[in-house]
Amino acid sequence: MVRARVGQLEADPRAPVARTLRSVDDRARDPFPRRTADPALLLPWLGELLRNGPGLLQSYLPGGPIDPRTRERVILAVTEVNGCRYCAWIHGSWADYLGDQEDDLDATEALLTYARACADAGKPLDTAPLAGVLPPEALGALRATVAQIEVSNLVGNTVDGLLARATRKRPLDPLRAAGELATLVVALPLAIPMLALAGTLRAVRSIAPAMPEVRMPPAGEANLLVHLLARAVPGYLANAGLRLGILRLPVSVPLGIRAGRTAATLRLGRGEVSVENGISPDALVIVEGDIEPLLQLATGSLVREISTLRVKRP
Amino acid sequence: MRTKLEELVGAEHVHDPADWLEDITEHAPGTADLTVAPGTRDEVIAVMRWAAAEGVSVTPVVAGYNVAGIAIPHGGIVLDLKRLDHLEVDPDTMTVVVEPGVTFEQLKAHLDAHHPDLVYTYPFAPPFTSVLMNALMDGLNNLSLPGGAMGRWLTGVEAVLADGSVVRTGTGGVVDGWFARAPLPDLTGLFISTQGTTGIVLRGGLALVPKPEHRSRWFAFCWSLDDAQAAMRALARTRSVDDVGCMTWPSAKLLFGATRDLVRADDEPMAFLFIDLTGSSAAELAARQDLARQILTDARVDPPFEVSHLVKLMPAMSKLAELPTTLDFLLDFPGGGLAWVGSYGPPAAWVAGAEAGLAALERHGFPPFLVARPMEGGRYQVLRFVACFDRADPEEVGRVRACMAELADVVLDHGYVPYKASEDAARRIIERADPGWVALLTRVRDALDPERRMNPGRWPGT
Numbered sequence: 001m002v003r004a005r006v007g008q009l010e011a012d013p014r015a016p017v018a019r020t021l022r023s024v025d026d027r028a029r030d031p032f033p034r035r036t037a038d039p040a041l042l043l044p045w046l047g048e049l050l051r052n053g054p055g056l057l058q059s060y061l062p063g064g065p066i067d068p069r070t071r072e073r074v075i076l077a078v079t080e081v082n083g084c085r086y087c088a089w090i091h092g093s094w095a096d097y098l099g100d101q102e103d104d105l106d107a108t109e110a111l112l113t114y115a116r117a118c119a120d121a122g123k124p125l126d127t128a129p130l131a132g133v134l135p136p137e138a139l140g141a142l143r144a145t146v147a148q149i150e151v152s153n154l155v156g157n158t159v160d161g162l163l164a165r166a167t168r169k170r171p172l173d174p175l176r177a178a179g180e181l182a183t184l185v186v187a188l189p190l191a192i193p194m195l196a197l198a199g200t201l202r203a204v205r206s207i208a209p210a211m212p213e214v215r216m217p218p219a220g221e222a223n224l225l226v227h228l229l230a231r232a233v234p235g236y237l238a239n240a241g242l243r244l245g246i247l248r249l250p251v252s253v254p255l256g257i258r259a260g261r262t263a264a265t266l267r268l269g270r271g272e273v274s275v276e277n278g279i280s281p282d283a284l285v286i287v288e289g290d291i292e293p294l295l296q297l298a299t300g301s302l303v304r305e306i307s308t309l310r311v312k313r314p
Numbered sequence: 315m316r317t318k319l320e321e322l323v324g325a326e327h328v329h330d331p332a333d334w335l336e337d338i339t340e341h342a343p344g345t346a347d348l349t350v351a352p353g354t355r356d357e358v359i360a361v362m363r364w365a366a367a368e369g370v371s372v373t374p375v376v377a378g379y380n381v382a383g384i385a386i387p388h389g390g391i392v393l394d395l396k397r398l399d400h401l402e403v404d405p406d407t408m409t410v411v412v413e414p415g416v417t418f419e420q421l422k423a424h425l426d427a428h429h430p431d432l433v434y435t436y437p438f439a440p441p442f443t444s445v446l447m448n449a450l451m452d453g454l455n456n457l458s459l460p461g462g463a464m465g466r467w468l469t470g471v472e473a474v475l476a477d478g479s480v481v482r483t484g485t486g487g488v489v490d491g492w493f494a495r496a497p498l499p500d501l502t503g504l505f506i507s508t509q510g511t512t513g514i515v516l517r518g519g520l521a522l523v524p525k526p527e528h529r530s531r532w533f534a535f536c537w538s539l540d541d542a543q544a545a546m547r548a549l550a551r552t553r554s555v556d557d558v559g560c561m562t563w564p565s566a567k568l569l570f571g572a573t574r575d576l577v578r579a580d581d582e583p584m585a586f587l588f589i590d591l592t593g594s595s596a597a598e599l600a601a602r603q604d605l606a607r608q609i610l611t612d613a614r615v616d617p618p619f620e621v622s623h624l625v626k627l628m629p630a631m632s633k634l635a636e637l638p639t640t641l642d643f644l645l646d647f648p649g650g651g652l653a654w655v656g657s658y659g660p661p662a663a664w665v666a667g668a669e670a671g672l673a674a675l676e677r678h679g680f681p682p683f684l685v686a687r688p689m690e691g692g693r694y695q696v697l698r699f700v701a702c703f704d705r706a707d708p709e710e711v712g713r714v715r716a717c718m719a720e721l722a723d724v725v726l727d728h729g730y731v732p733y734k735a736s737e738d739a740a741r742r743i744i745e746r747a748d749p750g751w752v753a754l755l756t757r758v759r760d761a762l763d764p765e766r767r768m769n770p771g772r773w774p775g776t
Binding site for chain 1: 426430535537566567570571572573574575576577579580581582583616617618619620623624626627628630
């Protein structure tokens, strides 16, 4: 799905509708259909970034208030509106690398609607309608994510705008062209590593094995932890890097997990994943703890919860 | 008959009754001549007056999703009330007046959009079921721990009787506002748990409550019914918990998609508790959480975990985090059959009743699936036994019928009284009831529906 959107953008970079904010006169003079990084458009987003700086950092850290897949979907939603093909390629690669996972569709759709509305308006919007959907710390991360990709989109579109000037599809306008060139020079140190990262993510995804079916006992016999792991593991291994690293292991690694009083053994490697009831005698290690910290660990609160868990040899 | 009814409600709202003759339960299909779906209060009254004049039986229905076969017709017409879906909130008295077609989904959406500081109480029933019918059948919702069975949430009704006359109860019968049943003779009870035998309720007032800003929903595993009961009883008596309920282990397996041959593994809990805590401030919620944690520890229940964290890991579990909800693992069971005997009774007899009922389920070849909840501050408690089955398998349907009959006796033997009683359960209640109780119900029915045309077959023997 992500790739289809990226493909659509690449095939027709003008397809996303050019948004308002530029005057009718400007549009009449300038046939380039996308918004670029002029100061009037950038300022509201830079201000938003300054106000939500910690949120931006959090959105890229493990256990952040918005999970990485949702973050990338928000980014792609904004990018789809603004029509930046470079951001679409970078974040499309990132989203593909992270893979799909079932999620709370209503909550995600609310975030995407907000992100698209911001992109349509060309300015940050009030997050009050999301108050019932997201906790306060996630609102900050969302605002920062939208602002960051808006700035990136504007800069990315500026590249194409400059190319259009160079190829005379757009008036040359030396003064504006110089400003756009300066913007690109400032952005390049960040853009080049991002492009390289996206290329790497794309390569990893292309060589990662497909997710196998998780083997488990008959549903009526499998204990609750086995059921939970069988549902959760594909979500984790949707990440192409993890899939590549774990499934390509030359041996099957048995890992014991005890949540409260219920136990299971997870076997990973040799292209297979299986879960069984209880701790197998050949388990290499056993991770045990109360259910709450294990759940929080599993859902990304890595730093906060790991100290409450015990890892031991059987 | 069809011509007259088409004149009253429009030809497009008179239907062949085939789709209304059976439900998800083990009960045999019913019979009816036509289904009529009026769209207004006046149309309902007109149909009822016509039925009175013609001596036609009337079975009211909205979603038809009760699990006792209560809406299966026994001749006459089916009166489908879905189209009556008007509601009106009075934020001052914190009440909502609803017509029978108003669904939980509709009410919640309306409150969220227009009165976000108010909330109703929701059941583990599909969102498309009727708010008013749930209250009239004395069901149990997620605020039944503080507020009692849903009949108590009614503040009055307007109903059309078997003879076509229209009556009112509660303050709405005296002044302009359905804010309470007090301080008047409490006639609302004539329409609660009588299963449509006393009249068709056209609209009813229901209590709303303020919506707390902070909320937490926990699960906690219990390793015995005694521990579960100790925790439920203690939590209920703190008056500090919005909801606490208990489901035995088969429910969790069904939730994960298992359907047949359920086996409890050695290291699996006997049951899990679901616990709702709220607070007007974060500090209030935290204090309640501390108290609840201590109670769970004292009751030897495992440390609780947040349902929201489980949902984050498995979004499909969100069906347990927000009400109203569709418990599709019950409704989508292969073969589509769902039956239960639910009852209200004394907490002290809960464990013995639960053990006897679970044994009965297993004797009849069904997993030991039980649902419980303390009600009205812990004064009484729910004991409900659930069986999913294949409606296309006559042998299994026969086993369910025998099992439900035995379970009705089990709960009555332990001092519990079935709610939303099926025809069979109602018969067993009547057999054990005090003669004076039976006589009074009979006299009420004689007065309001001497021909027994209203939802025939319900409360047999009265």
